[in-house]
Amino acid sequence: MRSSLQSPSSSSRLLFSFVHAKSSMVYHYSSLSLIDRATSASSPTSEFVDASPSSECPSGNKFPNFRPLASETTQLSHVFIVNNLLSHRNDPQAALEYFKWLEKQRGFVLEIGDSFFVLLNILGSSSTHYAAFRNLINNFLSGDFALSGVALHDRLIDCSERYGFGLRPRTLSYLLSEYVISRRYKDAEDCFYALVSRGIMNSVRIVNNFLSSLVMANMIDVAHRIFTDVVAKKISYDGSTVEMMMRASLREGKLQEADKYFKEAKQGGVELGPRVYCTAIRGACLKLETDVASGLLSEMKGRGWVPSEGIYTVVICHCVKQRNMMKALVLKDEMINSGHRMNLIVATSLMKGYYQQGNLQSSLALFDKVVEDGLVPNKVTYAVLIEGCCENGYMEKARTLHLQMKSAGIQPTVFIVNSLIRGYLKFHSMDQAMELFDEAVNDGIANVFTYNNLISYFCDRGKLEGAYRIWDKMFYKGVEPSKVSYNIFILGNCRIGNMDAALDLLSEMQSKSLAANVVTYSILIDGHFKKGETEKAMGLFDHMLGIGVVPNDYAFNTVISGLCKVGQTIIARDKMDKFVAMGFSPACMTYNSIIGGFIKEGKIDSALAIYKEMCKAGHTPNTVTCTILVDGLCKSENIELALKVHRGMHSKGIEMDLAMYNALIDAFCKRRDMRSACEFFDEMLEVGLTPTTAVYNTMISGFRDLYNIEAALGVFKRMKKEGIQCDLATYTTLIDGLLKMGYSQLASDLYQEMLSKDILPDIVTYSVLIRGMCDKGLMDSACSILEEMHKRSVSPNEVIYNTLIAGYFKVGNLQEAFRLHDEMLDRGLVPDDSTYDVLVSGGLK
Template identity: 45%
Template structure:
């Protein structure tokens, strides 16, 4: 029978009902109170009343806790002393009655809990409750909370949970700080569902905890990636009027950033500043990185400036995220400036930062700087990763620096970091420029180094043989793939199909296609387009319908592939036929199909038909995307219909469609071709306003346009601006500048 915690006076039960310690053995010195084995009173035949005498003596010292403790310390050293649970609990209740002996309570409990053979948490809690009622102690949860804390301290978390639950069963409420300690320990051990269960039991009793409780709960949600739950805990605490701290805001900011709600994250940062808190470096870093991932580079830069103005430094994580953003937008020069700033500030870059910058420089063709960074990284003792070597190899390819690429590959091989991707880059490069024999030699070197060729390696070799028209060699590579147990993919088969068509051997092309279908590979769009192109070039257009019936499912995607193929071959009659058939079988063309048709008519300078399709899209409520607007505007500009083109551009902006570099290039090219240099310059400024770096091609168009109009000063200013933005002029740029100077000089001489 459970004894209620609030019963003050209950008769002492018979001796045989008293609970006892069950064989607790310890080597703890006597001064620590539990040196010996503890035996049940029932097993002691001699001196049967000894325990009653101890209890009686302790009760006489009930109002003198220190005397009770001294008595216990003396008696426990006597030979034959048996320590029972009721003796311990009575002593604990006496000692907990005054602050002077609270430390002794904690010491007794710590030693008791530390023992491996101590009774269960439930037993000791219920014995304490029974003792409280039996001997008339005032209601006080202190000793229970000390017991709970002791279990947590010695890492007996399961016993602590049992203690917690038993306390609640008897309406003994754990203190919030100790509950927090237990919840923290449970979360660290991934007992998160159990922790929530305990917390819910407290909430049922109207106890929600404090701000630290909120921290623990939200961190548990983050650990389980339940970000919305973390936010819910935060909002509920806020709604209850709990006084939140900066740490709570920091945790919820992390949660909302993980689910990419950047508007809310920025709003929370604003609230923190309104409360007079400076968000921590970690909090700013979390939001800035999230902005970078979402592509919101403008907000990332604003937060970085705010972070610095708050007295915080730009750390590597923030710098890396911003550098990546700069490079993605083509602003490599700004990324390099930021790199110089952090290095001057004493920050040592890691390989991730070097990787971002080397990749960025390689993409824009600034191989001198890319290799300089590579060298700097090695001087810092950072071993280059294969990915960095591969970035450089791709950059050398773009600049046609084959010898540099070979030198780098040899170095990577010596360092042991060259991988199959490194070789694949060079294999593809060599095959693309027709150096198939050299590619085969490189293949032998690769396999000689113990690097196993991938399917991409084989596909590259097939590409090279096909490019040279050596179809037997190409087909033999397919056999090698199969012999090695690899599975050819759609790219493998499409390369061979295209190669046979180009050789005029449509029969073998279809043999390969049938092999592809037999291998259960669904022909993708580019395969279908290759076949259509091949059939048309060999005068076998009628076979396309048979192919559609035999191999291809009649859906919008496959019709779209066929239509796109005919449009690219400028066979708009066949494209229109399949477009009509698509409608007849009850399918609805999507934006991709419309874009193919519009592009096809535009290439034939049939802008009337292209604009009619645009109107059909509007009528059928099919959204026009950026690609369609780019096609239409480019076509109208080509025909000199500037007003109509600019109207469409305004319509596009009104719909919230953001122009990209391709659109800007088309606009600037069209305007320059018709002498609208002022409007072209406005578009260039608009690009700057949208933080989009103009390409080399755009600058070439503007420079050429200004030369044509005799604006030499503006042309050279644009050239300087181009350099300032970190762009590398190409051969076309210098051709324009040189030819422009010659043209002007000739004109002046004639004058």
């Protein structure tokens, strides 16, 4: 039966009659009741209460031990009430019913006295009467009494000792918890430390309930402070206490503190159960210490505990996140051997781990296995596999999984759709990407990221018409572009030099209350620099500062790099010092820009000075730094210093890239030192670098210049064997070498091979062919090549006309030579000194 004390209206009336005296009376906390004092003052009979059974006492002799006084004007004394309560000390419900009955008596008012604390002790001893205890304390604490928490606690303990209740942990726990619930945290702490000072805080239950109340009230800092004192004062606590405090620390992200609690308890000999170990394992995983987590799992097994499937799942998933697939797979086997089955979370995590290692086939095989074993894949499982397929170019399989997912009644999320679209775009399947995009738009699931994917794709390739189509559709469908959308589109326009459109987008962006950020301004500043609009770039930078947009290191580097690119490296160097005063931290990239700028301007000494300054400032040169220096030194024919930089890279452990080797190889080829060039070519292979087409072309040019056409053809054959693509420069160089050596047929064969690969000749190739034919006196072949140029709409230049004119002079056909001179003039080509040398002397110098 529910006690009337649990009713708000009833409990508040009872508390009023129980603890509040009339407003005209002075409160005090003696053992005398208001009725006792009223009797001594000869109060009117109306102030007396008749406690005879015939009064309002419940019928049926419900309170047989509540004996009234024998006097005709019987008065309920304080002692009388206490004695009646004590007679039912083991029957909390009867005590409540008695006070309900007292509440109904006309004019009955009772002060705080032993009766109140006896009732609290009786209710506190019962595990089923916490609500009644709570209501009494709660109403008391919300009243006007100035009784401190410690005073209330002292009275409660004093009463429990005088009436033989003993110090019951439940009662004290109830009291401390109610202080916390009532937000009287200071009283709660005072009571706790009062118990400690009296030497009676020896109950683990009290400690745990109190700390639990603090944690639940989000007073975690107070809980931590009190627990620290509990440990320091050697107050009893157990594994539950440790687990509670560890969980509270983890909830606040205080991972080290949680670990400290665990280790201190373990070293202090506290009996720690599986739950504490599981909490410690979760903490270790959050700290990314999966080896520690695995060790704790082993420790649990060593103690005879079987770790739960849940804790295995946590550790396995964190191992995968840290790319430790070997450990994840070992733990998966342990989990299964411990009697647990593979669950979908573990399986999905392992699938992701496999494909992140580049082992997509194992991901797909595991998917098939878990489906065969009865697990039903969910959206997350499909999302992981589809993303893996898209990342690795398995677009057909990705699409199959997408359709399989839909046929299973699982609606693909926009995340999955976006993964597929990015995959199709990445592997140049534009039609499929657009088909999926249109489907997503029609289904109403396309979000701003879906549109951004396509806008970015078109902008990256300079296809702004396509980007504008997607942009317009986004507006038509009511999808608001984000700041990222505008930045992508602004970047696309800047890349093709369309700065007016980019600035219009900036204005449109701001009109939509999307404040341009430092990325937006950095893109625009870089765009102006690339067009050579230095003043506009710097003006925009100053505007950015003026409106309060704080530049980051990327913005500072954009300005420095831009100035270097437009030949203002000295100004860039000065700007760097000013930017440092604004909080900029120059990095290796910054120094690389300035070094490259000076080298581009031919100021090698200045570049070397910046290099030394960079090293002195504590910045270790990287591969780009050294490549810039080596390339610049080689082009300025300072080979010895370039080799010194190269050797310095070796000693500092800096990796060398293809660009550096190509610079060194090219330098030695130009010096006709093919032995050194070949040595660097071999060194490049030894360090694991694969030569590019450009590197092979450099070697072929080097041998061609030495008229070693056999070696050049050998490099060409090796190039094709290694699967390196031969480009126009490759064929043009070889054809030139073959013609110079008199191998006209081989040159013709190579030319036909080039055409068969859809590699079309350019003006340089035609110049080589015509010169070769003219040198051999094959003027008809030379003229046929000229006709081919006309058919391909390739206009001959002065060099080609000079070569043909010289060729006809050589074979004595002066009429044709002068005709070509007139044709040259008709085409708007201005004869140069070489032309007139031919006409006067009959040959090219």
